[in-house]
Amino acid sequence: MGIYLIGTLFIGCALFLNRKKGLNYLLVTTFVLLQWGLTIHAWLHRDQADWVYFTPDALAVIFLTTLSVISIPAIWHSYHYFASDKEIPRERSIYFAAMIILLAALSAAYLSNHIAITWIFVELTTLSASSLIYHRRNVRTLEGTWKYIFVCSISITLVFIGILLLTVAVQEAGFSDLTYASLTARAGLFNTFWLKLAFLFIFTGFTAKVGLVPMYTAGIDAKDKAPSPAGALFSSVLLTVGFLGIFRVYAIISHTEIFPWAGRILFISGFLSVFVATVYMLRVKNFKRMFAYSSVEHMGLVVLGLAAGGVGYYAAILHIVLHSFAKSAMFFQVGQVYRIYKSKSIYDAGDYFRLNPAGAIVLLFGFFIITAMPPSGMFISEFLIFSALFAGGHIWLLAAVLLLLTLIIWSFGKNIFKILFIKPVGLNEATIQKIPPVESISQYLFLALVIYLGFFPPGLFIHLIDQAIALLPK
Amino acid sequence: MTNILLIFFIISLVHMGLSKRLNTYTAVLAFQGIILFGVAFIELIQINVPNLLFVLLETIGFKTIAIPWFLNYVIRRNKITRESDPFLPDFLSVVIVTTIIIGSFLLSNAIQDTHVKKILFVAALSALFTGLYFIISRKKIITHVMGFLIIENGVFVLSLAVGAEMPLLVNIGILLDIFASVFLLGVFVNKIGDVLQEQDVDQLRNLKD
C-alpha cells in the first residue's frame, strides 16, 4: 500500500514536471502496473489491515478491481484522445498526472477502513477531478470546474460535519475509534440523535459524488465538460466511491433502531433521483449530459435497491458494478461520436450508423444494455431491485419508478436513434475523420462483460458480494 | 475566557454581515483566525505538544496569515471592485445573521447533552449557517470562497466543541485537503477573473438544462 501511494505520488510529480510524450506514457504504464500490483495484493491479503488504515474487504476488492479494469481503456482512450487532435505537452502531462492521482485517491478511498481517511481521499478525488474537467481550457469548462469543485467542497464539508457529529456519538459511548469495524460493532451503543444527524449530513454530502438528489447538480456539468475518458471515470468509479461512503455508514446505521428511518431517506433520495433524471432526459439535447442524467437514474435505482433490502442489497452492488462497465463503455464511445461531429448536440449528430458502423453498433447495444433490456446483465440486477421493491410492499413506488423508466427509455431511445440513423442537416462529410474500429474494442469487451457478469457471474464474484452485504441485516 | 472569545467571534460574524467591503471580510477572517487560536489554545492546553504546534500552525499560520493574504492577492490581481454587492440589502442580512445566531442558540439549547460544550456549539452552528447564507446571498465569486472559509471556521469550532481528537496524521491530512481546496478555489477565481470582466456568479449560469 505504502509503495503504491508513494509510487503514485512520485509518478504524479514526474508526470507533472516533464513534458516528453514517450516518458509520459512510460510513467503512465508503470502506474498501471502499480495499480494492478495493488489490486493483486489486495486480492491476496483480503481483510488484512495494511498501513493501519487500509483494509481490503470484499466491497473494496470488488470496486478496486472494477477500477483497475476500467483504468486501462481509460488511459488508452486518453491516448487516442490526444492523438486525435492537437496536443499541448503541458496539458497532456497535467492531464495524466491528475488522472493517476484521481485513480490512486479512489483506490485509497475504497481500501480505507477509517471514516476520516475515506474523507481525506474523497476530497482528494474532488481536487484531482477538477483539473481533469478543466483540461479543455475555455470558459465553459472553467464554469463546470468551478461549480464542481465548489459544490463538492461544500458537500465534503457537510460530510466532515457528519463525521464530527458521529464522533460526538462515539465519544458519548466512551470510545474514540473511528474505524468502520469498531463503529459497526458498537453501533448499538450510540446515541441515535447524533447518529441521525451524522447519517443525514454524511449522506447528503456524498450525494454530490454519487450523483443523487439533492447534490447531483455539479456532477452533471463535470461529466459533460470533462474529456470523455475522464467522463467515463467520473460516471463509473467516482460514483462508486460515493456509494461506498454511503454504504459503509448505512451498514453502521443498520445495527441501530434508526435503520428504517435511514432507509426512508434512501427511498426519498432514490426516487427523486429517478424523477429528476426523467425530467431532464425528456429535455436535454446534449447527448453527453443525457448519459450523465442516465447515471443519476441508475444511482437512484441502486439506492432504491439498497433501501428495499432483502435481495435488493445484492442487486444494488451488482447493478453499480455493471453500470460502471456499461456507462464507461458508453462514454468512451461518446468520445468518438464527438470526434466525428465536433458537437455534443443531438441536432448536429446523426446518421452515425453509416459514418462509423463499429461505433454505431456499440452505441446501439450499449443503449440496450444501459436500459436493462435482456440480454443485458443489468436486466438481472434491475429485475432483482424491482422484485425487492415488490417484496418490500412498495408497489406504488415500483409502479411510479417503472413509469418513469419507460419515459426515460422513450426519450433516450429517440435521441440515440436520431444519432444513429437520421441524417443531420449541414454535416460536411469531407471534414469527418475516419475512426478505426479498433478503438471500439474496449467497449465491446465491456458490454460483453456486463452480459457475462449478469448472467454467468463467477462464484467468487457472488461470494464477494455476499460477503460485502453480510454487514447488513437480512 | 473562552466565552468572551467566542462572543467576539460571533460579533465578527455580525460585523461581516453588515460590512460592505471585501477587504473588511479578509480582515475579519484573519481576526477570526486569531480568536480561533485563542480558543483552541485554551481548550487544548492539556494536550501534547505536537498537537498544539499543529493547531498553532493551522490557526495562526494558515487561517490568520496565509489565507487572508492570498485572498487580498486575488482581489488585487483581478481588480475586483471593493463592494460585495449582495442580492439582499445589508440591513436584511444583519437581521438574518442575527436570527441565525439566535436560532442556533435555541437549537443547541434544545440539545440536552452534557458532553458537548454549548457555547462552542452555538458559535460553530452560527458560523456554519452564516457561511451558507453568505454563499447563497452574495453575488461575487470571491465572497463564495469567503463563505466557504467561514464554514470551515465553523467546522473547526465544531470539532473543538465535540472535542474530537483525531490522530495527528488524520488531522494533517484534513488540513492539507482544506488548504489545497482553498488554494484551488483561489486559483480558479483567478482564472475566472482572467476570462470574465466583472466577477459575478450570473456570468456562470450558462451550464444548465
Next chain:
Amino acid sequence: MPVIILIATFLTASLLILVSGGRWKGYIAMAAVLLNSVMSSAVAIRALAGHTFEEHLYAGPVLGVLTIRADALSAWFILLANFTLLTGIGYGIRYLKPYEGKPAALNGHYICYVLNHVAMLGIFSIQHMLGFLCAWEIMTLTAFLLVIFDHEKMEVVKAGVNFFIQAHLSFTFLTVAVIWVHLHTGSYELAAVSTYFSRAHPALSFLLFLLFFAGFGIKAGFVPFHTWLPYAHPAAPAHISGIMSGVLIKLGIFGILRIILLARGGYLLIGYTILVVSVVSGIYGVIMAIVQHNVKKLLAYHSVENIGIIGIGIGLGCIGLGLKDPVLVFAGFGGALLHTLNHALFKSLLFYAAGTVYQATHTLDIERLGGLVKRLPHTAVLFLVGSLAICGLPPFNGFISEFVIYSGLFHGMAAGGETSMIVLLAALSALALIGGLAMLCFTKAFGIIFLGRERHPLAESPKEVLPQLLPCYGTVALIVAIGLLPQLFLRLAAPAISLFTGGPAAGPPGIQLLSTLQNISICTLCFLLVVLILFLIKRKVASSPAARSSTWGCGYVAPTARLQYTANSFVRPLRKLIRPLLMMNKSEGAIAGIFPGPIHSDTHPYDKLEALLIDRPLRALRRLLGGFHFLQNGSIPAYILYGVGFIAIILLIPIVTDAVTYLFNLFKQV
C-alpha cells in the same frame, strides 16, 4: 440438442452473412431459416403426434436449468411461424434487391431475421419465465431493428420508436407479473403460475391474469393497446410487415393461451373480459381500417380486427371452460387456433401483395392507385384471394375459422345462462357486423387499387418476378387447401385444442364439428363445380363474340380517370354514419370568388383512442415533468440550497408532524 443446433445455425449464418457478398447474404439467411424451420417443424410434428418434446439446458447460475418443452400448443405456433418466416424471407430477398448497395444494412437485417426466428422458437418453448422474458425481449429488439430497415426516413424511425416503447411497456407488464408469481411461489417455472392461480384468492389471480393480458395484449394489439400497429406496419419492409402481422402479434395470442392453460378456475370472468375486449377490438379495428387510405395502415388495422376475432374465439373457449361445456371449448379454442393460422396466411399474403404494389408504384396511397390488374395480374389475383379470405368468404380459409367460431357461438346461445347468452349474442352480431364491414373495406381496397383505370400514370411498367411470386403462391395454396379440406387442418389442430378440453385428441364435440366441416368442404366443392358449369354454359350460349367499347358514362363521352369513384367517396356513407367514433382531420381550401379556382381538400383519419389514451396523458405527464425544469438552473447558490434544504426538510418533517399530531390531540380533547 436441437436448441444447440438452432443457436449454432444462427451463429454460423451470421458469420457467413457478414463475410459473404451482397447477393448471397439473403440466400444464406434463407438457408439458415430453412434449416431451423425443418428441425423445429420435425419436433413440432412429433409433438402434435403426442410426443411432447422436452430437454434441459444449463444456462448459467442465474437462470439455472432451462426446461425447453414443446407441447401441442407450442407445436401449432411453431409450424405457423416457420411457414410464415420462410415465405417472408423468400419474398424478402427479392424485395431487398434494390438495397444491395448497402451491405451493412443488409447484414443487420438478415442477421436480425434469423435471430428473430430463433427467439420466436424460444418463446414458444422455454418454460423458465426469466428465460422466456429474455427470449421475448430479444425477439422484440430484433423485430424493432427489422422494422427500421429503411431508416433514412424520419417517420420510419418514429414508428420504430413507437413500436419499441410499447413493446417495452408490454415487457414491463410481464416483468411485474413474473416478479409477482416468483414472490409467491419462489419459482421461475411457468408451472408456478398455475400453482399460484390454484392457491391465491380469485380476485388476486384475476388481477395477475390482467397483468399478463396487458403484457401480451400489447403485443397482440388488442384495443386499446393497438396503437403501435398502424405505425409499425407501414414503416417496415413488406415482408417484415407480413411476418409481424402474421406471427409477431400472434406471440401475444400464444402467451394468452398459455396463461389460460395455466390458470385454474375463474374462467367465466376471464372469458367475459376477453370477449368484450375482443368485440371492441374487432369492430373498432375494422372501422378504422375502412377510413384509411394507406394500404398498409389499412391492413394493420385489419390485424387488430382479426385479433379481435381470434379473441372472440378464445373468450368463447374460456366461457366454455367456465360452463364445463366441451363443445364450446372445442369450438372456441379450435376457432381461435385455426384463425390464428389463417390470419397468418392471408395477412402475410396481403402484405406481400401490397409490397409488390409499392415496388411498382412507390406509393401506398390508395387514391393514387388503380387499374393495376392489367399491370400486375398475379399480384391482383393474390390480393383478391387474400381479400376474400380475410372477409371470411368461402371457399377460402377465413370462412372456416369464422364458421367454427360461429357454430360455437350458436351452440353457446343454446347452452348458456342469461349472461353468457346476452354476451354471446353481442359477440354474434359483432362478428356478423365485422364480416360486413370487412367486405366493405376490401371491396374498396381491391376495387380501387387494382380495378378501374390508373389514377396516376406509372413511371416504368412494373414486372412480377417468379421468385417473388413463388412464396406468395405457396401461401395461396395453403389458403385454398384449408378452405377446401378444413377437416384435415382441424384434425391437425385437435391435439392442441385437446390441451384445453382435457379430453382425447378429438372428443365427441370434435367429431361432430369435423363432420360439419366435411359437409362444408363438400358444399364448397359443389359451389366451385357450379361456377365451372356456368362458365361452360356461358361459353356455349354466348353466341356472338364479345365486343369492346368504353364504359357507359350515362351519356358523358369523355370520361377521364379522375371521374372514377374514389376510395374516400366509396366509404363516405359509412363514415357519415359513424362520425362520432372517428377523428377526421380535414383540411379544405375555402371557395372564393365568383369563378372559384381549383380547391384542394384532403382528410387525415386519426385514431381517436390513441388521442384519448396515449397522446393526452403523455402531454399531461410531460407538462407535469416540465414544471421541474428550474432545478438545473446553473446557479451555485441554488445548488447549495438543495443540499441544505434537503437536510433541513428531513430534520423538520418529524418536528412538524409532531406539532400537528400534538395540535390534533389537543383539539380532540376539546
Next chain:
Amino acid sequence: MGILNFILIIGASGVFPGVIIRTKSRLSGRKGPGLFQPLRDVWKLLRKGAVYSQTTSLIFQIAPSIYFASVLMAIAMIPFGSQGGLISFNGDFVFFAYVLALGKFFMIIAALDTGSSFEGMGASREALYSLLAEPAFFILMGSFALLTGHTSFREIFGSLHFGSSISYAIGVLAAFVITLTALIENSRMPIDDPKTHLELTMVHEVMILDNSGFDLGLILQTGHLKFAMYGALIVNFFLTPGSELYYSIGIFIVIQALFAVAIGIIESFMARFRMNHNPQYIFTLTSMSLLIFLGVLLLLGKIV
C-alpha cells in the same frame, strides 16, 4: 326430398317477378305483361352477345356467374318444413349468409371494375346496406337457435312449433324481418326503385349498367331466384311439421304468391326513401330481431 324443394323454388322464381309486375300494373289500372315476360326477357338476354368496356378485366366477366352460383348454393340450403333442403348441416345458415356475401362481393368489385363513377356509387351503397342487414339475420337465427336448441335450418324449422301468443308474435316478426331483408337484398321499393331513370338514385340497377347479354340475363335471373328464396324462407314459418306433402306444397305456392303480391302492393303504394334515410330504416331490422330475441328469452322464461 330436398330436390323437390329446390325445383319448387326455381319454379317460383320463374313466376314471381311476373306476379309482382302484374300486381303493380293492375293496381295502376294497366293490363300489364304476361306472367312469364321477365323469364322471356332473361332467356332473350342469355342468347345475346355481350359488350365489355375496355376498362374492365376478367373480374367483370366472372362476377355474374359467381353471383348466380352463390344464390343457387343458398337455395340448395333452404329447407322445406321438416324435410331439409338439398344440403343441411349444423350452422348451414352461416354458410348460407356467407355464400350470398361472396356473390355480392364479386358484384361490387365488378361494378368498381368498370371505373365508372355511377357504378362505384351503386357499389358503395350496396356494400353499406348489405353490411347493415347482416347482423339482423344472424341475431334472428341466433334467437331461433336459442329457442329450438338446434343450429341448422332444417332442425330449427322442423322443431318450430307455435303455442303461446308470444311465439306467434315472434313468427310474425320474423316473417316481417325476412320480408324486409328480401326487399333490401333485391333492392326493391322502399330502399331502391328499380324503375327509376336517374342513375344517381339507383342502387342495384346502377351497378349493372355495363353488364350485357348473358351476364345481364344471369344477374336478372339471380334477382328472381333471390325473391323466391326468401319467399321460401317465409314459407317455412308456416309449414307445420308432419303434415302431408301436397298440403305443404299448396301452402308453399299460396304463400309465395301472397309474398309477391305484397311486394307489388308495397311498390305501387310506397315512395322510395331518401338515400340518407335508408341506413336508419335498414337498421330497424336489427332492432326488430333483437325484439325477437327478447321474445325468445320470454318464451324460455329466462327473463320474467
